[in-house]
Amino acid sequence: MHTASWVEQNWSTWLAIGLKVLLVLVIAVVLRKFVLRAITKFIDRMNRTAESAEGTTLGGLLVNAERRRQRSQAIGSVLRSVASFLILGTAALMVLSSFQIDLAPLLASAGVAGVAIGFGARNLVTDFLSGVFMILEDQYGVGDSIDSGIASGEVVEVGLRVTKLRGASGEIWYVRNGEIKRIGNLSQGWATAGVDVTVRSGEDLDRVRATLDEVAEKMAKEEPWNEILWSPIEVLGLDSVLIDSMVVRVSAKTMPGKALTVERELRWRIKRAFDAAHIRIVGGETAVLLDEDTPDPTAAVAAPSAFSNTDSPQVAATAPIASPRSATAGK
Structure with missing residues (x-):
């Protein structure tokens, strides 16, 4: 009896809550689909612009189609992720509020957890944000020759976290975007x-x-x-x-x-x-330096010795002195 009476008294409330939740979910799904489709059309338009510029000398170098394609894909990926997070996150909060759940403790806990995760993964966040701004500002792209301070070479791939370079000897460098403090682009301008x-x-x-x-x-x-x-x-x-x-x-x-x-x-x-x-x-x-470094051919020749002349004073000084007895006998 109590259950039946409780249901009879509250069915209208539950029906209103259910309809509200359903409406929120439908709007969120439709809005997300619409936004993602708009982002896809925007990215396709960027790709078509890159393809039309590929045939020219300027297009082949400074607005390379592969470079523009990767840039547009990265931008599209970021926009889709942000749009989905905002739409679905807002819908989830509205659904919870429909059930009269106090969101303040939940948001506080989520904030603390977010700070902890952000502190633990700060390098990853730094790499990601640096990659996003590098792509948005078009600092470099596929095919560019750059000097990042850490490594230099031709850009093979630009990612949100890592940039891949091919060095002068053919080696592949994986450089984290957060470690790049300066960029020297040798492929822009002239x-x-x-x-x-x-x-x-x-x-x-x-x-x-x-x-x-x-x-x-x-x-x-x-x-x-x-x-x-x-x-x-x-x-x-x-x-x-x-x-x-x-x-x-x-x-x-x-x-x-x-x-x-x-x-x-x-x-x-x-x-x-x-x-x-x-x-x-x-x-x-x-040439002057090379001439100075050339060895002197006479350097190995020894100087003439004074002892080679038998009549020299040096030879006479080294001769043994005769004894007085020998001198008397000689007389």
């Missing part, structure tokens, strides 16, 4: 190729400049250098003047990551042009 040409101090500077200008003009018109070079090759002038040599500086702006390639090609062409023009390239300071 690079500078510089070549120092050391010639004899007696060379005609006008002839040297004319030869270098001819090399620069010819190289700038040939493929693939006409695309790699982003500015004319300039002869900057004398960088230094020594007693027996002088250094002429040649410089140019290049495509990111191509400075070393341009420098090697420039040295090759300058050497051939100088040989044809009978302009001698000297070693400069390096």
Whole structure:
């Protein structure tokens, strides 16, 4: 009787609570699905933009499709996780409040647990947050050559916790994002190729400049250098003047990551042009150091000894002194 009467008195309350909980869950599921779909469309739009830019030189380097794809996927993953946590967490709190459960102790306990977990996993949290900001700010991406201070190389993969680099010798570096304090990106903007040409101090500077200008003009018109070079090759002038040599500086702006390639090609062409023009390239300071380090061939030859001459005073001083008896007998 008591149970039946209790149910009869409270069924409307329980029905209202059930309908409220059901409504909250339905709204949460629908809202989450809508938000996730909007995020997916946003990420797909970013990927389509990356694919359309892939065909150009600028797109192939600075907005690389694979780089943009990983960046958009990482951003999408973060947005989905945050959206799901906020929507489902809010729905759970509303469901608990519908049952008239006091949320203050629960939230306090959750706060203490969160602080403890955050303190224990602070390195993981630091890595994650650093990775999120690196991706959002587009500090580097797949295909970039970077110097992180800890390691340097080409970026193979960018994650929320770890960045994977391939070093100059082919080794793979796994660098935690939280350990990266500075980033030097060698693949953004442009690079500078510089070549120092050391010639004899007696060379005609006008002839040297004319030869270098001819090399620069010819190289700038040939493929693939006409695309790699982003500015004319300039002869900057004398960088230094020594007693027996002088250094002429040649410089140019290049495509990111191509400075070393341009420098090697420039040295090759300058050497051939100088040989044809009978302009001698000297070693400069390096050659002087090598000459100083060359052993003297006469260093191993001993100096002539004074004892080699039998009439020398040194030999006479070492001869035994004759006794008086021997001298008398001789007389």
